Amino acid sequence: MLPKYNRILLKLSGEAFMGEGNSTNPFDPQIIEQYATEIKAVTELGVQVALVIGGGNIYRGLNEKDSGIERAHGDYMGMLATMLNGMAMQAMLERMDVHTRLQSAIKMEAVAEPYIRRKAMRHLEKGRVVIFGAGTGNPYFTTDTAGSLRAIEIKADVILKGTRVDGIYTADPEKDPTATKYDKVSYQECLTNNLKIMDMTAFTLCMENKMPIIVFDMNKVGNLISVVEGKNVGTLVS
Numbered sequence: 001m002l003p004k005y006n007r008i009l010l011k012l013s014g015e016a017f018m019g020e021g022n023s024t025n026p027f028d029p030q031i032i033e034q035y036a037t038e039i040k041a042v043t044e045l046g047v048q049v050a051l052v053i054g055g056g057n058i059y060r061g062l063n064e065k066d067s068g069i070e071r072a073h074g075d076y077m078g079m080l081a082t083m084l085n086g087m088a089m090q091a092m093l094e095r096m097d098v099h100t101r102l103q104s105a106i107k108m109e110a111v112a113e114p115y116i117r118r119k120a121m122r123h124l125e126k127g128r129v130v131i132f133g134a135g136t137g138n139p140y141f142t143t144d145t146a147g148s149l150r151a152i153e154i155k156a157d158v159i160l161k162g163t164r165v166d167g168i169y170t171a172d173p174e175k176d177p178t179a180t181k182y183d184k185v186s187y188q189e190c191l192t193n194n195l196k197i198m199d200m201t202a203f204t205l206c207m208e209n210k211m212p213i214i215v216f217d218m219n220k221v222g223n224l225i226s227v228v229e230g231k232n233v234g235t236l237v238s
Protein backbone atom coordinates (compact mmCIF):
# COMPACT_ATOMS: atom_id res chain seq x y z
CA MET A 1 0.00 0.00 0.00
CA LEU A 2 1.33 3.43 -0.93
CA PRO A 3 1.72 5.72 2.05
CA LYS A 4 -0.60 8.69 2.25
CA TYR A 5 2.09 10.95 3.64
CA ASN A 6 5.55 11.55 2.29
CA ARG A 7 7.00 13.45 5.23
CA ILE A 8 5.74 13.20 8.80
CA LEU A 9 6.65 14.74 12.10
CA LEU A 10 6.00 12.34 14.95
CA LYS A 11 5.64 13.86 18.42
CA LEU A 12 6.11 11.45 21.30
CA SER A 13 5.72 12.35 24.93
CA GLY A 14 8.66 11.76 27.21
CA GLU A 15 6.39 10.18 29.77
CA ALA A 16 5.60 7.33 27.38
CA PHE A 17 9.27 6.29 27.54
CA MET A 18 8.76 5.20 31.13
CA GLY A 19 6.35 2.48 30.11
CA GLU A 20 3.48 1.34 32.27
CA GLY A 21 3.62 0.49 35.96
CA ASN A 22 5.82 1.87 38.70
CA SER A 23 9.19 1.63 37.06
CA THR A 24 11.63 4.31 38.15
CA ASN A 25 13.70 3.83 35.00
CA PRO A 26 12.99 6.80 32.73
CA PHE A 27 13.85 4.67 29.68
CA ASP A 28 11.82 1.51 29.35
CA PRO A 29 13.87 -0.38 26.74
CA GLN A 30 10.84 -2.36 25.59
CA ILE A 31 8.81 0.75 24.83
CA ILE A 32 11.68 2.49 23.09
CA GLU A 33 12.36 -0.63 21.04
CA GLN A 34 8.69 -0.90 20.13
CA TYR A 35 8.57 2.73 19.00
CA ALA A 36 11.82 2.34 17.06
CA THR A 37 10.46 -0.76 15.33
CA GLU A 38 7.35 1.15 14.25
CA ILE A 39 9.43 4.07 13.03
CA LYS A 40 11.72 1.77 11.07
CA ALA A 41 8.73 0.11 9.39
CA VAL A 42 7.44 3.49 8.28
CA THR A 43 10.81 4.55 6.86
CA GLU A 44 10.87 1.30 4.89
CA LEU A 45 7.75 2.50 3.09
CA GLY A 46 9.83 5.46 1.93
CA VAL A 47 8.25 7.90 4.35
CA GLN A 48 10.51 10.67 5.67
CA VAL A 49 10.35 10.78 9.45
CA ALA A 50 11.17 13.64 11.79
CA LEU A 51 10.80 13.17 15.52
CA VAL A 52 10.20 15.42 18.50
CA ILE A 53 10.30 13.78 21.90
CA GLY A 54 9.18 15.36 25.15
CA GLY A 55 11.05 15.28 28.43
CA GLY A 56 8.31 14.66 30.97
CA ASN A 57 9.78 11.32 32.07
CA ILE A 58 12.82 13.16 33.37
CA TYR A 59 12.00 16.78 34.05
CA ARG A 60 9.35 19.42 33.50
CA GLY A 61 10.10 23.01 34.28
CA LEU A 62 6.59 24.04 35.18
CA ASN A 63 6.52 23.61 38.91
CA GLU A 64 8.44 26.55 40.35
CA LYS A 65 6.64 26.51 43.71
CA ASP A 66 7.38 22.86 44.50
CA SER A 67 10.87 22.71 43.04
CA GLY A 68 12.21 26.04 44.20
CA ILE A 69 13.75 26.34 40.75
CA GLU A 70 12.68 29.38 38.80
CA ARG A 71 10.56 28.67 35.77
CA ALA A 72 12.93 29.64 32.97
CA HIS A 73 15.82 27.77 34.58
CA GLY A 74 13.65 24.68 35.04
CA ASP A 75 12.52 24.94 31.44
CA TYR A 76 16.12 24.75 30.27
CA MET A 77 16.50 21.65 32.43
CA GLY A 78 13.40 20.24 30.71
CA MET A 79 14.91 20.96 27.31
CA LEU A 80 18.07 19.09 28.29
CA ALA A 81 15.85 16.19 29.37
CA THR A 82 14.47 15.96 25.84
CA MET A 83 18.03 15.50 24.59
CA LEU A 84 18.47 12.42 26.77
CA ASN A 85 15.32 10.95 25.25
CA GLY A 86 16.49 11.90 21.78
CA MET A 87 19.82 10.17 22.39
CA ALA A 88 18.08 7.06 23.75
CA MET A 89 15.86 6.86 20.67
CA GLN A 90 18.79 7.56 18.38
CA ALA A 91 20.76 4.69 19.93
CA MET A 92 17.84 2.29 19.51
CA LEU A 93 17.18 3.28 15.90
CA GLU A 94 20.84 3.02 14.96
CA ARG A 95 20.96 -0.43 16.55
CA MET A 96 18.24 -1.37 14.09
CA ASP A 97 20.31 0.02 11.20
CA VAL A 98 18.15 3.10 10.76
CA HIS A 99 20.26 6.13 9.91
CA THR A 100 19.57 9.07 12.16
CA ARG A 101 20.65 12.60 12.93
CA LEU A 102 20.00 14.33 16.20
CA GLN A 103 19.73 18.10 15.98
CA SER A 104 19.59 20.24 19.07
CA ALA A 105 17.99 23.65 19.48
CA ILE A 106 20.60 24.32 22.18
CA LYS A 107 24.17 23.93 20.97
CA MET A 108 25.91 20.82 22.29
CA GLU A 109 28.36 19.91 19.59
CA ALA A 110 29.77 16.78 21.15
CA VAL A 111 26.44 14.96 20.99
CA ALA A 112 24.27 16.59 18.34
CA GLU A 113 24.24 18.82 15.31
CA PRO A 114 22.86 22.27 15.88
CA TYR A 115 19.35 22.72 14.52
CA ILE A 116 19.70 23.88 10.92
CA ARG A 117 16.46 23.71 8.99
CA ARG A 118 17.92 23.20 5.54
CA LYS A 119 20.29 20.54 6.79
CA ALA A 120 17.43 18.74 8.49
CA MET A 121 15.46 18.72 5.25
CA ARG A 122 18.46 17.36 3.36
CA HIS A 123 18.82 14.54 5.90
CA LEU A 124 15.15 13.70 5.48
CA GLU A 125 15.51 13.61 1.70
CA LYS A 126 18.34 11.14 2.17
CA GLY A 127 16.10 8.90 4.24
CA ARG A 128 17.60 9.68 7.64
CA VAL A 129 15.35 9.95 10.65
CA VAL A 130 15.89 13.41 12.09
CA ILE A 131 15.34 13.84 15.81
CA PHE A 132 14.80 17.40 16.96
CA GLY A 133 16.00 17.78 20.53
CA ALA A 134 15.90 20.57 23.12
CA GLY A 135 12.41 21.68 22.14
CA THR A 136 12.27 25.12 20.60
CA GLY A 137 15.38 26.18 22.52
CA ASN A 138 13.25 28.66 24.46
CA PRO A 139 11.73 28.52 27.92
CA TYR A 140 7.96 28.96 28.32
CA PHE A 141 7.30 26.60 25.43
CA THR A 142 6.50 22.91 25.26
CA THR A 143 7.65 20.10 23.06
CA ASP A 144 4.19 20.08 21.46
CA THR A 145 4.98 23.60 20.29
CA ALA A 146 8.41 22.46 19.14
CA GLY A 147 6.69 19.67 17.20
CA SER A 148 4.23 22.05 15.54
CA LEU A 149 6.95 24.55 14.72
CA ARG A 150 9.35 22.01 13.24
CA ALA A 151 6.54 20.29 11.30
CA ILE A 152 5.67 23.60 9.68
CA GLU A 153 9.30 24.57 9.10
CA ILE A 154 10.24 21.33 7.37
CA LYS A 155 6.96 21.28 5.42
CA ALA A 156 5.80 18.00 6.87
CA ASP A 157 2.48 16.75 5.48
CA VAL A 158 1.11 16.12 8.95
CA ILE A 159 2.03 16.14 12.61
CA LEU A 160 1.30 12.86 14.34
CA LYS A 161 0.76 13.12 18.05
CA GLY A 162 1.41 9.67 19.48
CA THR A 163 -0.35 9.28 22.80
CA ARG A 164 -1.81 6.59 25.03
CA VAL A 165 -5.37 7.32 23.92
CA ASP A 166 -6.84 6.33 20.57
CA GLY A 167 -8.04 9.78 19.55
CA ILE A 168 -10.08 12.80 20.54
CA TYR A 169 -13.40 12.29 22.31
CA THR A 170 -16.44 14.52 22.69
CA ALA A 171 -15.81 14.40 26.46
CA ASP A 172 -13.44 12.61 28.82
CA PRO A 173 -14.37 8.93 28.23
CA GLU A 174 -13.23 8.03 31.76
CA LYS A 175 -15.75 10.43 33.25
CA ASP A 176 -18.54 10.42 30.69
CA PRO A 177 -19.75 7.02 29.38
CA THR A 178 -21.64 8.72 26.52
CA ALA A 179 -18.42 10.21 25.10
CA THR A 180 -17.71 9.26 21.51
CA LYS A 181 -14.54 9.46 19.45
CA TYR A 182 -14.15 11.83 16.52
CA ASP A 183 -12.71 10.39 13.31
CA LYS A 184 -12.28 13.93 12.03
CA VAL A 185 -12.72 17.30 13.65
CA SER A 186 -12.04 20.85 12.52
CA TYR A 187 -9.67 23.24 14.30
CA GLN A 188 -12.64 25.51 14.98
CA GLU A 189 -14.67 22.72 16.54
CA CYS A 190 -11.76 21.91 18.86
CA LEU A 191 -11.74 25.52 20.02
CA THR A 192 -15.52 25.79 20.35
CA ASN A 193 -15.83 22.53 22.29
CA ASN A 194 -12.67 23.16 24.29
CA LEU A 195 -11.11 19.87 23.14
CA LYS A 196 -7.60 19.60 24.48
CA ILE A 197 -5.26 18.30 21.83
CA MET A 198 -2.16 20.32 22.51
CA ASP A 199 -1.42 23.47 24.45
CA MET A 200 -2.84 26.60 22.87
CA THR A 201 0.45 27.86 21.43
CA ALA A 202 1.10 24.56 19.68
CA PHE A 203 -2.49 24.25 18.48
CA THR A 204 -2.70 27.81 17.17
CA LEU A 205 0.51 27.36 15.20
CA CYS A 206 -1.00 24.32 13.46
CA MET A 207 -4.32 26.04 12.86
CA GLU A 208 -2.82 29.21 11.44
CA ASN A 209 -0.55 27.26 9.13
CA LYS A 210 -3.09 24.60 8.20
CA MET A 211 -0.89 21.80 9.54
CA PRO A 212 -3.11 18.73 10.00
CA ILE A 213 -2.77 16.91 13.31
CA ILE A 214 -3.53 13.25 13.90
CA VAL A 215 -3.89 12.12 17.51
CA PHE A 216 -3.52 8.35 17.84
CA ASP A 217 -2.52 5.56 20.20
CA MET A 218 1.19 5.00 19.67
CA ASN A 219 1.25 2.06 22.07
CA LYS A 220 -0.86 -0.12 19.81
CA VAL A 221 1.48 -2.13 17.63
CA GLY A 222 1.05 -1.35 13.93
CA ASN A 223 -0.82 1.89 14.52
CA LEU A 224 1.87 4.21 13.20
CA ILE A 225 2.00 2.39 9.89
CA SER A 226 -1.80 2.39 9.68
CA VAL A 227 -1.88 6.14 10.21
CA VAL A 228 0.76 6.70 7.56
CA GLU A 229 -1.19 4.49 5.14
CA GLY A 230 -4.20 6.73 5.68
CA LYS A 231 -6.29 4.16 7.52
CA ASN A 232 -8.98 5.38 9.85
CA VAL A 233 -6.94 5.38 13.04
CA GLY A 234 -7.08 8.08 15.70
CA THR A 235 -8.57 11.50 15.06
CA LEU A 236 -7.64 13.88 12.27
CA VAL A 237 -7.76 17.58 13.07
CA SER A 238 -7.73 19.76 9.96
Ligand code: UDP
Binds near residue numbers: 055059061077082136
Ligand atom coordinates in the same frame (compact mmCIF):
# COMPACT_ATOMS: atom_id res chain seq x y z
N1 UDP B 1 10.59 22.95 27.33
C1 UDP B 1 10.84 24.29 27.11
N2 UDP B 1 10.80 24.77 25.83
C2 UDP B 1 10.50 24.00 24.76
C3 UDP B 1 10.22 22.63 24.99
C4 UDP B 1 10.27 22.13 26.28
O1 UDP B 1 11.10 25.04 28.04
O2 UDP B 1 10.50 24.50 23.63
C5 UDP B 1 10.73 22.38 28.70
C6 UDP B 1 9.52 22.61 29.59
O3 UDP B 1 9.98 22.84 30.90
C7 UDP B 1 8.80 21.27 29.52
C8 UDP B 1 9.95 20.31 29.44
O4 UDP B 1 10.91 20.98 28.64
O5 UDP B 1 8.00 21.06 30.64
C9 UDP B 1 9.64 18.94 28.86
O6 UDP B 1 8.85 19.05 27.70
P1 UDP B 1 7.31 18.62 27.68
O7 UDP B 1 6.67 18.93 28.99
O8 UDP B 1 6.70 19.21 26.47
O9 UDP B 1 7.44 17.05 27.52
P2 UDP B 1 6.30 15.92 27.39
O10 UDP B 1 5.12 16.36 28.19
O11 UDP B 1 5.96 15.80 25.93
O12 UDP B 1 6.98 14.69 27.90
